[in-house]
Amino acid sequence: MQAKAIRRVLGAAVLATLTMLSLAAPSAAITGGEPDGDRHPNVGLILFYQPDGRFRCSATLVTPTVLITAAHCTFGNLGKTLVTFDSVIAENPPSPFPVAANPAQGYTSAEIEAAGYRAGTPMAHPNYSNFTDLDNWNDVGVVVLDRAVTGINPARLAPTNYLNGFEQPLLNSTIFDLVGYGTEVRQPVDGPQKPLPMSFPLIRRFTSSPGQKLTPQILQMNGNPADDRGGGGTCFGDSGGPSFLNGNLVTVTSYTYTSNCRYLGGYQRVDIPVVLSWLNTVLN
Numbered sequence: 152m153q154a155k156a157i158r159r160v161l162g163a164a165v166l167a168t169l170t171m172l173s174l175a176a177p178s179a180a181i182t183g184g185e186p187d188g189d190r191h192p193n194v195g196l197i198l199f200y201q202p203d204g205r206f207r208c209s210a211t212l213v214t215p216t217v218l219i220t221a222a223h224c225t226f227g228n229l230g231k232t233l234v235t236f237d238s239v240i241a242e243n244p245p246s247p248f249p250v251a252a253n254p255a256q257g258y259t260s261a262e263i264e265a266a267g268y269r270a271g272t273p274m275a276h277p278n279y280s281n282f283t284d285l286d287n288w289n290d291v292g293v294v295v296l297d298r299a300v301t302g303i304n305p306a307r308l309a310p311t312n313y314l315n316g317f318e319q320p321l322l323n324s325t326i327f328d329l330v331g332y333g334t335e336v337r338q339p340v341d342g343p344q345k346p347l348p349m350s351f352p353l354i355r356r357f358t359s360s361p362g363q364k365l366t367p368q369i370l371q372m373n374g375n376p377a378d379d380r381g382g383g384g385t386c387f388g389d390s391g392g393p394s395f396l397n398g399n400l401v402t403v404t405s406y407t408y409t410s411n412c413r414y415l416g417g418y419q420r421v422d423i424p425v426v427l428s429w430l431n432t433v434l435n
Contacts, residue, residue: 229255
């Protein structure tokens with residue numbers, strides 16, 4: 152699919168996988184799967200302001216002070232970013248997160264910490280293409296925490312070009328572990344029984360998906376929960392969340408193709424030189 156076509160599909164999907172946190176905007180995340188519990192304690196939820204609202208994404212701790220996420224979760228953010236590693240945020244509404252005193256300026260560290268959460272500074276990859284260039288996608292960002300995390304082991308980044316060893320025909324039988332915050336797409340209790348994004352419970356979830364296509368920048372996976380090779384995929388609210396292979400963090404969630412997230416998902420590779428070289432400047 153050409154870049155222009157993908158961008159059209161992503162018109163809603165870029166806000167997509169961000170997911171606005173408000174009473175009027177439902178959020179969604181992993182389709183299928185199950186509550187993550189304590190399986191991935193180094194995967195956290197991040198909450199932040201951009202000019203058009205307050206949003207959430209997922210992110211993964213890779214050093215005691217740095218989380219990796221998607222560039223569209225860190226690009227143009229206002230103020231500080233709220234971080235939590237709580238596996239269960241809220242079973243039912245309302246959300247426990249604080250509202251910024253001045254949304255036009257975003258969160259301050261003081262108000263985030265006063266609410267009992269961690270604060271950090273967002274940074275996007277300097278060559279992030281904002282979904283315009285498939286050859287230079289670079290949808291990766293970081294949040295640098297004000298204070299180091301203790302008691303949580305950081306995830307291990309994959310070596311350079313690690314995914315190149317899993318190209319077709321091996322890719323279709325390679326199963327990736329996916330983690331993200333939000334709720335699954337499911338049938339509503341009342342009304343038409345078409346699966347829809349649900350706002351609560353707001354928890355960390357886990358599933359698995361088979362690989363479908365690999366490019367120099369992007370890994371695509373089959374997110375259909377009916378596919379017996381995996382358990383589902385990612386959706387709105389999972390942006391920036393990790394996929395793991397053999398214990399290595401290999402991608403962050405970037406985009407989805409459909410409104411119910413039951414088709415292909417796109418994942419930014421973090422094992423490629425253009426990403427790892429930038430991360431090294433942040434991590435060292």
